[in-house]
Amino acid sequence: MNLEKIAKILKEANQPEYRLEQIKKAVYKDSAISFAEITTFSKELREKIQKETRILSFEAEKILVSKDKDSIKALLKLSDGNYIESVIIFSKEENWTACLSCQVGCPLRCAFCATGQGGYQRNLSAEEITDQILFWKNYLKAKNYKLKAENNIKNIVFMGMGEPFLNWGEVRKSLENLIDPELFGFGSRGISISTSGIPEGIKKLVEEFPQINLAVSLHFADEEKRAKFMPINKKYNLRDLRNALREYFKESRRKVFIEYAMFKNLNDSAYDADSLAAYLKSIKDSYLLHVNLIPANATKNGFQPSDFQRIKKFQNLLLRHGVKATIRKSLGTDIQGACGQLVSKIKN
Ligand code: SAH
Ligand code: SF4
Numbered sequence: 001m002n003l004e005k006i007a008k009i010l011k012e013a014n015q016p017e018y019r020l021e022q023i024k025k026a027v028y029k030d031s032a033i034s035f036a037e038i039t040t041f042s043k044e045l046r047e048k049i050q051k052e053t054r055i056l057s058f059e060a061e062k063i064l065v066s067k068d069k070d071s072i073k074a075l076l077k078l079s080d081g082n083y084i085e086s087v088i089i090f091s092k093e094e095n096w097t098a099c100l101s102c103q104v105g106c107p108l109r110c111a112f113c114a115t116g117q118g119g120y121q122r123n124l125s126a127e128e129i130t131d132q133i134l135f136w137k138n139y140l141k142a143k144n145y146k147l148k149a150e151n152n153i154k155n156i157v158f159m160g161m162g163e164p165f166l167n168w169g170e171v172r173k174s175l176e177n178l179i180d181p182e183l184f185g186f187g188s189r190g191i192s193i194s195t196s197g198i199p200e201g202i203k204k205l206v207e208e209f210p211q212i213n214l215a216v217s218l219h220f221a222d223e224e225k226r227a228k229f230m231p232i233n234k235k236y237n238l239r240d241l242r243n244a245l246r247e248y249f250k251e252s253r254r255k256v257f258i259e260y261a262m263f264k265n266l267n268d269s270a271y272d273a274d275s276l277a278a279y280l281k282s283i284k285d286s287y288l289l290h291v292n293l294i295p296a297n298a299t300k301n302g303f304q305p306s307d308f309q310r311i312k313k314f315q316n317l318l319l320r321h322g323v324k325a326t327i328r329k330s331l332g333t334d335i336q337g338a339c340g341q342l343v344s345k346i347k348n
Pocket of ligand 1: 106112113114158159160161162163164194195196216217259261294295296297298299303341
């Protein structure tokens with residue numbers, strides 16, 4: 001929602017100041033996504049605003065619900081004809097988590113990631129990022145899905161399409177709005193940013209939002225292998241990333257998550273576990289790191305997940321080295337809504 005634009009329309013229509021507050025309440029607290037739903041003022045005024053602007057900056061074209069009903073993915077058509085995908089995931093412990101996209105595609109082209117392989121079009125605006133939350137809140141309300149708490153989306157992760165630190169200006173604005181008690185009112189601790197490892201971004205995050213969680217998509221602890229599958233490693237290698245994390249821990253004592261997708265016969269051997277442990281332990285304050293082992297999602301390019309026994313063995317090796325590691329379930333694979341599976345139809 002573009003608040004400045006709405007304020008301007010209201011001013012031109014000689015409306016009292018509290019009108020904007022009514023709209024804010026209806027949208028941020030009561031999850032309205034069309035002006036027609038806001039019945040605290042006249043139909044005439046609603047229609048006037050509706051003619052000039054919309055609450056959402058996109059339209060949902062398709063919504064897919066996983067078999068277990070715990071992952072829901074939406075294909076959203078932006079006003080310029082590009083598409084993004086956005087996901088929400090349910091877990092008993094965390095309630096709903098929204099997985100937001102911040103770019104149309106991704107320029108970093110990791111070999112195993114459907115988003116990266118699909119190409120890149122443009123950055124999303126802060127409005128397009130936060131509108132994903134408005135959309136999902138309204139969806140959950142309309143479907144009355146497992147509504148438990150008033151604010152039913154509890155956590156937000158920037159783990160959809162795109163690299164947040166390549167769109168920091170708009171991502172920063174979106175974070176400010178998400179934690180603003182007058183607007184969305186989320187707690188910083190419930191928000192996580194995932195990066196493929198861009199040092200300046202890590203620095204800005206800890207300086208500007210020290211309470212927001214950081215996750216680093218590491219996946220390989222060997223320079224050559226990482227550069228082969230994650231081209232960003234040619235620009236910022238593992239040594240740069242180690243320095244960035246050391247700097248991070250000088251500023252913050254918050255736990256950092258290391259994402260490690262497990263690919264069959266690629267990064268899942270005992271040797272890989274030893275190298276990972278050695279790398280992580282070479283970062284000062286490595287006890288603040290927590291490894292998430294994620295069975296990789298199969299992709300068209302032939303990447304396959306490691307089998308469970310191998311992941312378990314890998315975890316045990318890490319634990320023996322004193323590295324904290326948890327095996328995560330991959331949710332939403334049947335709707336292509338899991339990590340690295342989101343795609344955009346890019347407008348030509
Ligand atoms: N660009 C950021 C944010 C996207 S998060 C980043 O890469 O961190 C998407 C997550 O899914 C990242 O951790 C990414 O590495 C992971 N991912 C991509 N393809 C995957 C696949 N095939 N299997 C498992 N995880 C994958
Ligand atoms: Fe981009 Fe992240 Fe996918 Fe790599 S894994 S291509 S950085 S979205």
